[in-house]
Amino acid sequence: MDKVYPGVDKAVADIPDGASIAISGFFTAGTPIPLIKALAKQGAKNLTIICMQMGPGNEDINQLIINKQIKKAICNYPFYRSASRGASSPAEQAVRAGEIEMEVYPMGTFSEKLRAAGAGIAAFYTPTGVGTVVEQGKEKRKFGGLDCLLEHALKPDYAFVYAYKGDRIGNLSCHKTARNYNPEMAAAGKITIAAVENLVEPGDIEGDMVHIPGVYVQRVVKVERPRYIPTID
């Protein structure tokens, strides 16, 4: 098996209009920025984007919004914390204008829905969100006296992930807090595209240091990571 693609443009070329795409990254950490840029260039429309935030730390998503590529966003912390900075951000403006439909989940529920999809679990009960707007329209049920909400698996057509190291058969090793959403999104995506900073040969990553087994990854592409100083408001 050789899952290596020659570049990000080839790796995202087949994404059709209407696709759902999970994009990893917690603010600036572990965000596959070169894939987001390639998607903006590729131009697929009516996309459903599943990612923690629409802008903060992954400002390249703004280009997708400006291009009107996004129909719907599923997030857990979509906007800038500062109301004033948010008001001038493309995502918040698009949501306020009704140009992008948005669903927001608690952070743990968000990734658990992706984890369930990758793990063949159809749905699960979590106590998070009971008694809040999150419970609207959801089944509520008591387990051992504890109210829980039924949440369903969320399976994206594509997943964009990022890894410090990846080999040709898709085994990925993550680095420190850049791991975050990458393992569960990689498992959830029907087609998972991994942007890797270091492309290595099978065997170069110790088996116990593989954080994302290659079976979850369909495409591997070497990228130069944009350097940045992490910072966010």
Place this chain on the structure above:
Amino acid sequence: MDKVYPGVDKAVADIPDGASIAISGFFTAGTPIPLIKALAKQGAKNLTIICMQMGPGNEDINQLIINKQIKKAICNYPFYRSASRGASSPAEQAVRAGEIEMEVYPMGTFSEKLRAAGAGIAAFYTPTGVGTVVEQGKEKRKFGGLDCLLEHALKPDYAFVYAYKGDRIGNLSCHKTARNYNPEMAAAGKITIAAVENLVEPGDIEGDMVHIPGVYVQRVVKVERPRYIPTID
């Protein structure tokens, strides 16, 4: 924090009659044999044991059966494959004689129930077991056309786990296929006792090589691992 106990006997000393204990290990790999031996010596009775198998690869469990310490066993592959070898094993004899109550789950459901307990998920729907004896008494429900069974979290009072390396604050690193049930059992146990082959200082295990974060582990005890040639019938 220093979670190190001076020996296996001290580490299991407080286990009361009637406790439930998850014991890791897939046949011979990753099985905390010194803790099982200590439990046999300690003598707590009416125990519920949650482990893959009752005998094959973890023959030290036989002593718990002979001591009549076990009231119930929750397993996924309890017996020897060979009917004749099984017929002469303490576990199978005790189950046939009605001296030990037994529940058997599919292997994936078994660990998912433990994973759910550690992860604060009350219950989940899995397609495994539909149309078999496993569905008896369980809620069945369709998701996207697929029949699934509702399975509940399984939270043991104690978990016995094994690791190649462990530090004083409970961070554990596993080795190859000896990882198996250890991470999910460690997270599930209210009190998790880790038998470690190499006891090291915090910082000696690279942060990305920690397979079981220390927060899940309440007691760490250094053991000499019995050497064996893996083999099973």
Place this chain on the structure above:
Amino acid sequence: MNVTRKLRGLSRELIALRIANELEDGTYVNLGIGIPTLVSDWIEGRDIILQAELGMLNTGPLASRDEVEQDLINASCQPVTELAGSCFFSENESFAMIRGGYMDTAVLGALQVSEKGDLAGWQNPERGLPEDIGNIGGSMDLAVGARKVIIAMMHVTNDGQYKIVKNCSYPLTARGVVDLIVTDLAFIEVTPKGLLLREVAPGLTAEDVQSVTEPRLIISPDLKEMQL
């Protein structure tokens, strides 16, 4: 409408100190964004392990400029450092830990806290977003999952409105989860009988605190000055 009068209380840093004093050694703690983050300045050297919810335990102090690593940040996107015994895991594992009850304490900010311990903190309706849209982030999981929830906040809003209220009017984060409320003016415990005022900021009286608190406070017979 300014319903409360202006009282001089503790700085944000001293609110954080009071909370740090309340944390027990040998525990695991998650600190939210805002004043809670400042608690970390007061626990260096303490036997307390901090979780960063993006996937790190034993989070160290903020990184100095030459220590900055782009793959090593906290949940507020600040560059941090490692300690001996730091470890990393996925965000999903992090929230498994949180929901699973492994955080002894979560210190969170709040917009409103009710006398029943309801918490509203994830959305300020004044921002004008739809009612189900906003930055929920990890707040709901932490509020439900942590064994103890301590709220760190200013006692009243910038324009003098109550934040400790009979019933939250803002969107809830979780119901009945708050254990302690630590503000610039007071240290209050949420009890089944109501809010127990245990400490007041130096120079203030119980009446002062009551005047800026909507629900009726139970005054502790042991009422003290805030323990700094």
Place this chain on the structure above:
Amino acid sequence: MNVTRKLRGLSRELIALRIANELEDGTYVNLGIGIPTLVSDWIEGRDIILQAELGMLNTGPLASRDEVEQDLINASCQPVTELAGSCFFSENESFAMIRGGYMDTAVLGALQVSEKGDLAGWQNPERGLPEDIGNIGGSMDLAVGARKVIIAMMHVTNDGQYKIVKNCSYPLTARGVVDLIVTDLAFIEVTPKGLLLREVAPGLTAEDVQSVTEPRLIISPDLKEMQL
């Protein structure tokens, strides 16, 4: 009661070879205990990645005596070796993969297979255990989760009873999951219309195979000798 007559067919090793020929390059495969394990002998050098369900991908050949590592075994507890690109994970992750549909093919043994593709393989009632007790192991998850299920077994029992039946009388592993049945005597595809006999062992006829098969077989117009 011996319901079938004795036919000379393929060895266990050649059943495994026929299955190996059916596996596609570039796929992920899980091999069950028994005949399925022998498939690994025929795919060395092929572009096929084997999963060991205790938590390994890219499982290598069995270890020679001096290569044995006690922390490196397969799901049958046999010492195995690593290949370039082997990786390890928890048993829970392994079954997440299996249920999640990441195994292209599972090759499993069976006690009975029905014409509707029902599989009975985890418990032989003759062992006399309670009906809900036995070694389920990973069989139910694999049967439900794998994209393609290939059964490797002898065509009839040791005492000549049907194993390919109209309805399974033994406890089921899963319903309607079997795609192919490869035995010492035949290669049979489970289709919506019934069992399609596609290949027979050298020297046998379709009638021979039908005589040891309870349900009526559909004979392929392309009926061939087994492709070894």
